[in-house]
Amino acid sequence: METGLRVLLLTAAVLLLPGCAVRNWIHHHNEVKAERKAAKEEEARAAQGQEDDTDTAPPRVIDPDVERRKINVPKIKSSNVELGLHYGALSVEDFGTNPVYGVSAAYHVTEDFFFLGEAGRSQAGRTSFETLGGNVQLLTGAERRFTYYNLALGYNFLPGEAFLGRGIAMPSAFYMLGGIGNVKFAGDDHFTVSFGAGYRVLPADWLAIHITVEDRVFKSDLLGVSKLTNNIEARIGTTVYF
Amino acid sequence: MLLVTLAAPTVGAAREYLQVFITQPYLELHTGPGRGYPVFNVVARQESVDVLYRRTDWFKVRTERGVEGWASQKDMLRTVLADGSPFTFDLGDRAGFTSHRFEMGIFAGNYGGATLISGYTSMSFNSQLAAELSVGQFLGKFSNGVTADLGLTHTIVPEWRLQPFLMLGTGLVHVTPKATLVAPTERTDQTAYVGGGVRYYLTRRFFLRGEYKSHEVFTKRNANQQVDEWKLGFAFFF
Numbered sequence A: 001m002e003t004g005l006r007v008l009l010l011t012a013a014v015l016l017l018p019g020c021a022v023r024n025w026i027h028h029h030n031e032v033k034a035e036r037k038a039a040k041e042e043e044a045r046a047a048q049g050q051e052d053d054t055d056t057a058p059p060r061v062i063d064p065d066v067e068r069r070k071i072n073v074p075k076i077k078s079s080n081v082e083l084g085l086h087y088g089a090l091s092v093e094d095f096g097t098n099p100v101y102g103v104s105a106a107y108h109v110t111e112d113f114f115f116l117g118e119a120g121r122s123q124a125g126r127t128s129f130e131t132l133g134g135n136v137q138l139l140t141g142a143e144r145r146f147t148y149y150n151l152a153l154g155y156n157f158l159p160g161e162a163f164l165g166r167g168i169a170m171p172s173a174f175y176m177l178g179g180i181g182n183v184k185f186a187g188d189d190h191f192t193v194s195f196g197a198g199y200r201v202l203p204a205d206w207l208a209i210h211i212t213v214e215d216r217v218f219k220s221d222l223l224g225v226s227k228l229t230n231n232i233e234a235r236i237g238t239t240v241y242f
Numbered sequence B: 001m002l003l004v005t006l007a008a009p010t011v012g013a014a015r016e017y018l019q020v021f022i023t024q025p026y027l028e029l030h031t032g033p034g035r036g037y038p039v040f041n042v043v044a045r046q047e048s049v050d051v052l053y054r055r056t057d058w059f060k061v062r063t064e065r066g067v068e069g070w071a072s073q074k075d076m077l078r079t080v081l082a083d084g085s086p087f088t089f090d091l092g093d094r095a096g097f098t099s100h101r102f103e104m105g106i107f108a109g110n111y112g113g114a115t116l117i118s119g120y121t122s123m124s125f126n127s128q129l130a131a132e133l134s135v136g137q138f139l140g141k142f143s144n145g146v147t148a149d150l151g152l153t154h155t156i157v158p159e160w161r162l163q164p165f166l167m168l169g170t171g172l173v174h175v176t177p178k179a180t181l182v183a184p185t186e187r188t189d190q191t192a193y194v195g196g197g198v199r200y201y202l203t204r205r206f207f208l209r210g211e212y213k214s215h216e217v218f219t220k221r222n223a224n225q226q227v228d229e230w231k232l233g234f235a236f237f238f
Helices: A002-056 A128-133 B002-011 B094-098
Strands: A081-091 A097-108 A113-123 A145-164 A168-185 A188-204 A207-220 A227-241 B018-022 B026-030 B039-044 B048-055 B058-063 B068-072 B102-111 B114-124 B129-139 B143-155 B162-177 B187-203 B206-218 B225-237
Touching (some): A081 A113, A081 A207, A097 A145, A097 A227, A168 B102, A168 B114, A188 B129, B026 B058, B048 B068, B102 B129, B114 B143, B143 B187
Antiparallel strands (some): A081 A097, A081 A227, A097 A113, A113 A145, A168 A188, A188 A207, A207 A227, B026 B068, B102 B114, B114 B129, B143 B162, B187 B206
């Protein structure tokens, strides 16, 4: 019984499949026919057009059969990235002024604006309280380490040229910075808002010298009361454009 | 045959720099890459310059006489290549906002109640789909920590000035409880997130971006933790 059913189904399938194929073939044949007809019509139209042309246009003396020169367009390099090192003095509020060093990376988006990322480190000194109090130690050595990073937006203004003697002129500009970041100090992380300004002069198109002053402001409750501390950094840096 | 092969490289040698020809009456060369720097030289019509490199919207060029200076994007748009076709390049305009290769930006926001500082970079596969890496640091009352997320963003209508997008991805979160708590232990957990946000084109290459991510933190405790992240930032494309 089962085999009979199978045979029946198979026969049906065998009969149906070519049926589909024939249907497809007929459809395809019609399509090809239509295409050919369209092509013929087009050819006829083109020929007619050409005849019209030959009637009106003057005969050509020279056939400009010149091959167009192919231009290989080389990729134009971009030089928007500025990487550098800086060194200066950082005044940590209540903890004296100490040397600071760091790195920076900038991306120049337009001639006016740039994004800046910077990170640096300093070692805070002793508060006056500690100095006067003799043996009092507010922080351990490791806790006195002041480490910061900052993500900022910069704006260039007052562009101009700086002259060195009679023969050398270097492009220069002032810039303003505003950003957010973190300061790790006294064993704690502090959300920090930074703002500052700087002056940049370019002895060569790939090299810049910076003088920057930046204030890093964060809330600290280290000395009993919670207060905003201003930590002013003045530094000199050198950067290279890539 | 030998001669031909020897001669071929010199004949077919490609120029190192792109040569463009001036079609306007003259091309102004500035001393620096900005409109504020003075013009110190001009290149006459029909003459050519080699394009050395580009910084923001300015091109460093060298004239046939060997003078190097900076030409503006606006002026360079009116130069042509040796075959007479116009010199085209990425303008960094609204069309670039719709379709670009890279994005970078910085954010401030809130991560589960803590203050968040974050940065991101993304690489687009097409105008709608991009892979994105973001890192952040959060500073809270009871704990601090860092996060890193890797995922995909899908921009729904790239042609709009205000572009809504969707996000999906995975990441890590490292939490350092504050020392004032009893027996604080640092921990690193894996996370997964879904989110959405909008980009709003400002001008040139800049846009604003605001987003929300819902993180599922796979903790080693009995229950997973859910953390909401909101942030708003400033970004650019290139």
